[in-house]
Amino acid sequence: MNRRALDELKQQIPLLDYLQGHEWQPARQLSRGRLMGLCPLHADQKPSFLVDTSKGLFYCYGCGRGGDVIRFAELYHQVKFPQALVLLRQWRGLPPLLHETAGFYRMQLHRHPEAVAYLYQRGLRSPELIEHMRIGYAPGGCLRGWLMQVGYPLPTLCEAGLVTASGYDAYTHRLVFPLDSNLYGRSLSAAAPPHRFLPGAKGGLYAWEQVRQCPEVILVEGLFDYAALW
Numbered sequence: 281m282n283r284r285a286l287d288e289l290k291q292q293i294p295l296l297d298y299l300q301g302h303e304w305q306p307a308r309q310l311s312r313g314r315l316m317g318l319c320p321l322h323a324d325q326k327p328s329f330l331v332d333t334s335k336g337l338f339y340c341y342g343c344g345r346g347g348d349v350i351r352f353a354e355l356y357h358q359v360k361f362p363q364a365l366v367l368l369r370q371w372r373g374l375p376p377l378l379h380e381t382a383g384f385y386r387m388q389l390h391r392h393p394e395a396v397a398y399l400y401q402r403g404l405r406s407p408e409l410i411e412h413m414r415i416g417y418a419p420g421g422c423l424r425g426w427l428m429q430v431g432y433p434l435p436t437l438c439e440a441g442l443v444t445a446s447g448y449d450a451y452t453h454r455l456v457f458p459l460d461s462n463l464y465g466r467s468l469s470a471a472a473p474p475h476r477f478l479p480g481a482k483g484g485l486y487a488w489e490q491v492r493q494c495p496e497v498i499l500v501e502g503l504f505d506y507a508a509l510w
């Protein structure tokens with residue numbers, strides 16, 4: 281990869297986006313574009329991780345490490361430079377993977393009567409609505425095999441958060457609602473945490489682009505509320 285391609289990659293993946301995609305949150309702002317938070321690279325007690333968003337650089341006063349988004353990916357995933365580039369390119373290319381995943385989950389919905397029964401119980405009974413919202417079902421234990429069969433390597437699936445570090449499907453017994461850049465998973469089981477998202481931005485208001493020109497908008501809290509209103 282030449283210098284220009286590297287710069288391009290860095291431009292496409294702002295450091296802050298990537299950090300936030302990996303659950304990093306700034307604790308405070310030092311000055312415009314300079315943020316301080318806990319270091320994701322070592323067990324940090326007080327915020328010692330500085331991020332300069334305009335330069336796309338980080339530096340940790342605790343562990344003394346710093347650099348750009350590529351360097352961060354190397355350190356965070358403990359991989360060498362070429363592998364970090366692969367991971368970053370995959371992260372940038374997430375939407376096709378989510379599309380594929382959502383399609384697979386939609387296929388599963390109609391194979392699992394318990395999932396359809398749950399939708400009914402929550403008042404979602406119209407097949408058109410289920411189609412419109414592209415609602416699917418994650419039974420667990422089959423997504424990884426499917427995606428690898430269609431050509432996605434395992435590290436890509438782990439990086440996207442679809443497969444856990446121990447190799448299992450991250451979403452199990454969950455209804456899945458595709459968002460712009462994420463998948464919302466609602467657990468059918470009371471034993472599991474009810475709401476789950478993949479790492480990364482959860483997106484803003486659902487369906488906002490479709491209604492932003494409307495003179496009046498009704499805002500609801502969750503996707504089930506939206507579906508029920510519909």
Ligand SMILES: [Zn+2]
Nearest residue numbers: 319322340343
């Ligand atoms: Zn550190």
